[in-house]
Amino acid sequence: MPVKIKDIARICGVSAGTVDRAINNRPGINENTKKRILKVAKELNYRPNYTAQSLVKGKTSTLGVILFDLHNRSFAQLMNAIELKARENGYFVYITLTDKDPNNEKQCIEYLVERNVDGIILFSVNRGNEFEDYLKSFDIPIITVFNKISENWDYVGIRERQAMKDAVTHLVNKGYERFIYVSPPLMYMGKTNIYTQEERLYGFIEGLKSFNIQEEPIIIKEKNYIDILKEWNFQSEYKTAVVCSCDLYALEVLQLLKEKGVNVPGNVGVMGFDNIDVLKYVTPRLTTVEYPIEQIGSDAVESLISKIEHDHFLNIPLLDYKIILGESI
Amino acid sequence: MPVKIKDIARICGVSAGTVDRAINNRPGINENTKKRILKVAKELNYRPNYTAQSLVKGKTSTLGVILFDLHNRSFAQLMNAIELKARENGYFVYITLTDKDPNNEKQCIEYLVERNVDGIILFSVNRGNEFEDYLKSFDIPIITVFNKISENWDYVGIRERQAMKDAVTHLVNKGYERFIYVSPPLMYMGKTNIYTQEERLYGFIEGLKSFNIQEEPIIIKEKNYIDILKEWNFQSEYKTAVVCSCDLYALEVLQLLKEKGVNVPGNVGVMGFDNIDVLKYVTPRLTTVEYPIEQIGSDAVESLISKIEHDHFLNIPLLDYKIILGESI
DNA sequence: ATGAAAGCGCTAACAT
């Protein structure tokens, strides 16, 4: 049985209130009694019961985090940054994983609310006005990361669209004339929240438009994109770039091209997105887009805590990216 | 303001006790009043206050997880498995990261205890009898994973030693005669808990002993192992294997050998450990050891919950591994 | 400076 304030009070021959004053060094207590109480508390290895504290204070100093999973490196890094920043600010973090199941996500939100978290960081698979109303029905602060759920909801993310647009610019400058875009998640368009993937796609399309090339962009949304590319004839007279919405797809493509004996970068180039850490072990080194994922986590926590403690979210501008020059372009 | 049991009671003209009976469908309540109450509860979007429940029940249905970080893929996968299994059993998970700081780890434990978690899963950086006594001073169940803290503490892990021993056997069968072992974490031997790394090392040494080769094993514990290997003369008449305690080191070694123009696998082979998912993008394909990391997380949760709910840990045998044949040996 | 009492929201034992 853990020792309680009452125990200490009994032993010291004082009331619970006085013990409380000593432990939380509140004013109105004699220095000596305070010392006596603290000594006993220490001897008995007293630890405050946070649950009781939370109940009376109406605050748990806990954040809920909702992610798809931790298999994706980016999510893991995001989570890592969130935990660090949160605890730095005296908050603990509940982690909940939805596996991209919209109902599971709702389930998570409701559980977190029941557990009285002070705020939620949400990487959402749901989206739209109805979902926005649903979120509003819980009156606790919720901040979204990466995937916007609607235009106005508080959000921390990066300039995805501009990043992909710049990537296209880079490719055009390098002399590429034909473009294939690979992004299997686009298959879920209209079904689940794939905001970031959509943004990247639009960036790609806008990029092409701005240079007035390839009116009909080639977009591969199929899960078996490798099979599709397997049949592709890369020996055209055009210098072709395969632009991928994530590094993992790009790595698969690189591997395929190696198998097909296509020289990279030669007639064909490959562009990734994310700059995952394992790229350094792969040759040719993939050209990709880097963005400060840990910053997103950290900023989201800061903004959320600001909302919790001072009732206003921080105004966090979209974070910037950087094109990492490799050898695949 | 969230709606409370009292609100419902007032509206329905009954007592809080009756509302409680309705909501938690406990016996001793008229079907009609029950229906009436549930209807109102639903209309008002009533959600039980978990903090209050926890306080009175003396149980939070929460597990604490303590890990180094989530940058390491294995840790992330472990965490993923833990969350899934925990919530499947009605538990939520606090994630806390220590960054391998022993004091931070203690801090985490104490905070988790204060927050009345029902149990803790600990990937420990501390170890030894003193630490064991420290852990015992909290009377909540704590289960360790991967790193043992002492011989008797409840633990879920894999047959690391045997795995590495088998790896050596495999190498000997493939005709390797000379062995270099790479494991920078060994530098922390005696300082922090590197149980798994030690086990792998002993497995390596035992393996060599059993074949009576290389009395003086070559062990590189330096952080700059690459610099050391850079100076190495791999052109000896002996077929040499570089055995690495983690895939990441092996990948670095592979890259170095590529740079040095050493043919792999020819005179030199490289062996990894972990089978991280990105191996499939690297050529030559690394030969490595695979183990069921998600199973460890899942088993740890099961055992811990068994202890919480039925007062006995499960008896989980050390999990098995598998040598994955690549092209680097 | 200290004690007593009420209350956070809920559950559970005891009355009626």
Add this chain to the structure above:
DNA sequence: ATGTTAGCGCTTTCAT
């Protein structure tokens, strides 16, 4: 079947 009461461990207000 329903109401009443006490209490989980702590904080806070009001007396003294």
